[in-house]
Amino acid sequence: MAHLGPGRRRIAVPVGLALTASLAFLPSVAASAAPLGNTAGTAAATKPDTTGPKLSYVANLNAYATVTAAKKAIERAGGTVVTSYEQIGVVVAHSQNPDFAKQLRAQRGLFVSVGATRTAPLKTVQTTEEGTTQKLSAADAAKAAATATDGQEPLEPNQWDLRAIKADQAHKINDGSPDVTVGVIDTGVDDTHPDLAANFSKSQSANCVGGVADTTEGAWRPYADGSDHGTHVAGTIAAARNGIGISGVAPGVKVAAIKVSEPGTSLFFTEAVVCGFMFAAEKGIEVTNNSYYVDPWLYNCKADDDQKALVEALGRATKYAERKGVLSVASAGNSNHDLASNAIVDDTSPDDGTPVPRTIDPHECLDLPTQLPGVVTVSATGDQGFKSYYSSFGLGVVDVAAPGGDKWQIPATPDANGRVLSTLPGGGYGYKQGTSMAGPHVAGVAALLKSAHPTATPSQLQAMLKAQATKTACPEKVYDGTGALVDATTCQSKWGQTGYYGYGVVDALKAVK
Numbered sequence: 388m389a390h391l392g393p394g395r396r397r398i399a400v401p402v403g404l405a406l407t408a409s410l411a412f413l414p415s416v417a418a419s420a421a422p423l424g425n426t427a428g429t430a431a432a433t434k435p436d437t438t439g440p441k442l443s444y445v446a447n448l449n450a451y452a453t454v455t456a457a458k459k460a461i462e463r464a465g466g467t468v469v470t471s472y473e474q475i476g477v478v479v480a481h482s483q484n485p486d487f488a489k490q491l492r493a494q495r496g497l498f499v500s501v502g503a504t505r506t507a508p509l510k511t512v513q514t515t516e517e518g519t520t521q522k523l524s525a526a527d528a529a530k531a532a533a534t535a536t537d538g539q540e541p542l543e544p545n546q547w548d549l550r551a552i553k554a555d556q557a558h559k560i561n562d563g564s565p566d567v568t569v570g571v572i573d574t575g576v577d578d579t580h581p582d583l584a585a586n587f588s589k590s591q592s593a594n595c596v597g598g599v600a601d602t603t604e605g606a607w608r609p610y611a612d613g614s615d616h617g618t619h620v621a622g623t624i625a626a627a628r629n630g631i632g633i634s635g636v637a638p639g640v641k642v643a644a645i646k647v648s649e650p651g652t653s654l655f656f657t658e659a660v661v662c663g664f665m666f667a668a669e670k671g672i673e674v675t676n677n678s679y680y681v682d683p684w685l686y687n688c689k690a691d692d693d694q695k696a697l698v699e700a701l702g703r704a705t706k707y708a709e710r711k712g713v714l715s716v717a718s719a720g721n722s723n724h725d726l727a728s729n730a731i732v733d734d735t736s737p738d739d740g741t742p743v744p745r746t747i748d749p750h751e752c753l754d755l756p757t758q759l760p761g762v763v764t765v766s767a768t769g770d771q772g773f774k775s776y777y778s779s780f781g782l783g784v785v786d787v788a789a790p791g792g793d794k795w796q797i798p799a800t801p802d803a804n805g806r807v808l809s810t811l812p813g814g815g816y817g818y819k820q821g822t823s824m825a826g827p828h829v830a831g832v833a834a835l836l837k838s839a840h841p842t843a844t845p846s847q848l849q850a851m852l853k854a855q856a857t858k859t860a861c862p863e864k865v866y867d868g869t870g871a872l873v874d875a876t877t878c879q880s881k882w883g884q885t886g887y888y889g890y891g892v893v894d895a896l897k898a899v900k
Contacts (some may be wrong), residue, residue: 436464502696562639573617598658622810636831726781767791794819856891
């Protein structure tokens with residue numbers, strides 16, 4: 388699955404993010420570009436090798452380089468430019484030259500870092516949910532509808548998650564503004580779903596797979612053989628209060644789909660995710676939800692030349708989006724990793740080839756986009772308020788918590804299902820659990836905050852999310868993966884935060900007040 392799940396968060400500032408806004412890679416900065424130089428004196432004259440696998444690369448320019456000069460260097464090294472972002476100095480290219488990245492890195496007058504976005508050849512993407520989807524049957528839907536009270540949506544009795552963050556009470560005051568849009572950077576959204584159609588923003592939706600935004604009609608929808616993940620996430624955020632199905636956390640706001648997952652594999656590669664953030668920034672989207680990690684590396688180590696470039700490119704994209712008014716929310720991951728520890732065993736990377744087990748330091752090897760500066764990191768909880776058994780955590784890493792579901796924490800609902808109920812492609816509904824499901828609850832609350840405070844900046848919205856969160860202390864017990872209650876020895880607390888819940892569980896009612 389597209390790696391919607393394993394963790395993410397902000398710890399160490401990625402290389403190159405210290406570049407100031409005054410060096411924001413604008414065309415006007417290009418006048419003093421350093422000479423290209425002939426690498427080793429022969430690079431420009433020697434025909435590049437094209438016998439290697441066709442890979443995708445991101446090339447990050449230094450503050451004084453021009454995109455025009457970079458493109459010429461890329462072409463001389465045997466590359467083909469796919470797209471470029473002058474706003475942040477990032478170029479996406481394809482090449483079959485095995486030494487492509489090495490040759491460009493040698494040109495320090497142009498490039499800060501260059502790296503392959505994958506380890507396997509391009510083909511003609513994944514997510515952070517835990518387990519498979521449980522589709523809601525007609526019988527279970529009827530059972531829920533029979534218990535719905537006045538003012539509730541037919542399936543709302545099963546939405547324990549709304550009540551956990553007081554979203555049901557918030558809806559009596561304000562459903563959110565249609566002037567606010569949440570961009571779902573994910574596997575695509577079925578905008579024809581009757582619970583999503585009224586709130587869907589086509590003009591702010593696209594397919595970014597490959598790194599270039601495609602805005603043709605329906606390009607943002609899931610592939611025929613694709614994942615239901617993005618549609619489920621979208622419903623949690625903004626399913627309409629229309630007498631059909633469920634209600635979203637912010638049923639009055641708009642939702643847009645930015646598809647970034649590869650067909651067949653649902654893997655999320657850097658060039659697509661960079662495109663997603665840049666598209667959101669330029670289309671006036673206020674909040675993005677990111678329930679995935681960027682493939683193929685669960686953690687991207689800055690000591691590795693390729694992974695360093697991915698951190699750089701994504702860091703530039705998220706910071707640019709933030710400067711354009713976008714608050715980014717990301718799930719912490721489903722590996723039950725302590726993202727504040729000094730050592731984590733990563734035995735899943737790279738996930739587009741043969742994984743090679745390695746021990747990493749999450750302060751130096753980052754889960755993307757979760758651990759990037761300015762991104763809100765979200766852990767998952769269940770109906771009883773415990774951290775979900777799968778959720779990653781970390782003191783000073785997790786910002787807030789929200790319902791993500793937990794099959795061991797059983798609610799008193801008609802279905803008695805501890806997972807999160809939401810929309811599925813084709814007009815259906817179903818249950819999922821994961822930090823993928825926690826993130827959209829926070830994105831929805833952020834949208835309610837933006838509706839109430841239209842001039843609030845992303846940093847101000849993040850501060851309000853934390854300040855209004857329900858403070859939650861470390862529990863004595865927590866469920867493990869087998870359903871057993873065990874001592875919560877991994878939860879730490881300091882400065883009003885905990886490793887399990889950050890500043891606390893988000894509160895939708897406070898957001899609208």
